[in-house]
Amino acid sequence: MPGLLKKMNAAKPVYDFTYNLFMVICKLLLIADILITSWVVLARYITVIPAPTWGEEMILTLMSYMAVLSAALAIKRNAHIRMTAFDRFLPRKAVIILDILSDLAVLILALIMLVTGWNYASGIGAKGTYISMTWLSRFWLYFPIPLAGIAMVFFEVERLFIDVERLSGKEETV
Secondary structure, three states: OHHHHHHHHHOOOHHHHHHHHHHHHHHHHHHHHHHHHHHHHHHOOOOOOOOOOOOOHHHHHHHHHHHHHHHHHHHHHHOOOOOOOOOOOOOHHHHHHHHHHHHHHHHHHHHHHHHHHHHHHHHHHHHHHOOOOOOOOHHHHHHHHHHHHHHHHHHHHHHHHHHHHHOOOOOOOO
């Protein structure tokens, strides 16, 4: 196990790069969402601005990407909401074991999101198009779920190794 933990520590730059990449993607999606939303709202009240027919569908699609990708990013930072009220009453090892069980449950959820989300995206999604953008497949509406599943698996594996390392008595270095 110590050799595996050393390899995990060596992969830290890859995890950090991936985190930063997904963070930049979320920021770009947010900027696009704000610009399109502003355009749609202004077009409602200022008649000389043409209203994009595709605006609302695109806003909802971008929001779905941001929601699930930001949830995946929270795994890396260990920032998800969780019950910690009893942690101070439990032995340290019990808390770490509960953290590992939580990591495994989230990892299973991420795998389900990846497989089921891909099935929906490539099945139902690939068969339809957006109402206002008939040239664009609804695959892109369903794709955030498997994409977030990939990111969650990636970051949850790192989180799992951090908690296993904590259980072995070492400090959090990953």
